[in-house]
Amino acid sequence: MSRRLLVLGWHNIDPTPFYPADPGAGRRGFDRQLAAIDKLATVVPLSEAVDTLAAGGSLPPRAVALTFDDGYADWLDAAVPALDRRGMHGTFFLVSDILSGRIGAWWEELADAFDRCTASSLEWAGRTHDLTTPAARLGAQAALKDELKLVDRATRVEAVARIAERIAPPPPERAPMFLDWAGARALAATGHGVGSHTVTHPILAREDADTQREELVESRRALESGLGQTVDLLAYPNGNAGDYDQQTMELARTAGYRAAVTTRPGIVGPHEPPYAMHRVVLTPLTDVGELFGKVARKGTGLAKKVVRTLAPTG
Template sequence: MDSRFWDSVANKRAFVARGLEATGALRALEALGEAGRSVVLTYHRIAVPGPSNPFYDPTVSATPEGFRAQMAMLRDRFRVVPAEELIAPAGPADRRPRAAVTFDDGCRDNFDAALPVLRELGLPATFFIPTDFLERPRLPWWDHVAHVVKASRLDRFEIPRAPDDPAPIVVDLTTPDRSAAIMALIRPVLAGEVADRDGFLKRLEDRAEVDVDSAALGRGLFMSWGHLKALAAEGHAIGSHAHSHVALGTLDDRDARRELALSRTILEAAVGRPVRAVAYPYGWPGAVTDRTFRLAAAVGYRAGFTAFEGLVRRGRDPLAMPRLNVGAGDTPPLLRARAALWGTLGRSCL
């Protein structure tokens, strides 16, 4: 499916949320919501998706203007706190529900585009960093795929999942919107159908006739250690996103423990303060398991964040907290409605 389908879905969701807001139903849902629940929002990139973005569009959570509108809504309706504070009970001083703003992956636009908004509105955030991307800058595999497809001048090519694959992936580049072509390559990697990911990326470059300087592009995509120190100096929290952004639930105990511990050690040395919170890479069921939560606790983390949808409620395992992932189509009323539905019904249809 191309981006027009998803744009249509996003527009319908936003329309419903505006209706709930205009009729007063949204405020009623918020009033009915279970007390003591907190919302954690997950952001990745703050940028403009589309032709001007050379990388994977679904990692764009909001435009700079959209992000500012969302943060203004949070400031007005929630008490915004660093993510790690959610493991402690809310105090009686402020009856507003709590919210935390989190960023995964450590992209440079978090510093360039999001930080000025956070500074202007006086809001704290937590930045979860995959330390290997800062130590050895390079394109993540999903951005590598998108960059190649967007840059190719071919109309069509085929790429095998493995050198002896009898049914290669057919990549059609004849339409201006190349999102379907990108997803045709992303899905088999996520499904585990590509055993040698580096080899697959090299074959992709060859078949698409695109040369990729992954290190140079990675240096522009991610923050530097200096950026992290500046974030910490302004009072923002720095957390771990493991070391090399792998699905921890697929690793054995030794390797998963190393991913968690090494990242924490590197970050504490870089910013000069304790790192007690982690956001698990990918974060969906299977990418994290109960064993992952136990290992995170064993190496010293106090708070852990998943990609499970939902609100943080009283009594929740502090190493397995859910979040609401923010997508490019999420307007401020839509974010409010999603949080309100989770707080009232324990699920969201938006």
């Protein structure tokens, strides 16, 4: 038995503007990943693992918890069926205002604008971004994404809208990329776990304490009311070092969450703070066979190897 846990995280399965891939590649890759996990690890529900570690108990050898962020619509017809075929449990973190249709996903809106870009350049914040080639557009998008993560949510949302207006025509009508409340209820009915990813997906440490508190309290309230079940697990938006802090963790505790996961790669050990749990973020195209081969051969003391093997998507 073990006192260590590897938490893995995904976002989408099918390709999106922000997570591009060839058609069908995401589903094939995700199925290969689950096959490797099935062979080399023991999947445990995140909620049960949190309880076990808090009580000082032991987990199965090579224990792994599977998590998903943001509320992508393909969870229902891609992620959940793939998990169910193998009898695996996932925990899905939802953004309550995305479910309500009050907001979009700024990272996808930014990527979509660059996909549809018709401008040759963009003047932004005293800098000129070349947009004449696919590589230049990709570089500009990445630079702007990183800059926008450093500001508060209201500034970020306004900036994305202004950038999109300058570089691309209005977006066409498309099938929804994210779940609505009906989809979230269908997800909850599958028996998989549901957690909070805040109300509006802000980077919490960029917000004041009152805003952080509202994001944490109101998302939990909305999800519990809308889904009819307890929601006491949290995933910090973005989740890297600097995206949450000691104040954020204390606010999460007082809001009634039992634990929170980050995107800081590593293994959750027996003394891991429950409000700063390490997690390794994958895309469906990440090769996990090498990672789990190392786990099977050498045990679970692999935090540095995890960092080298899998780069988080942010």
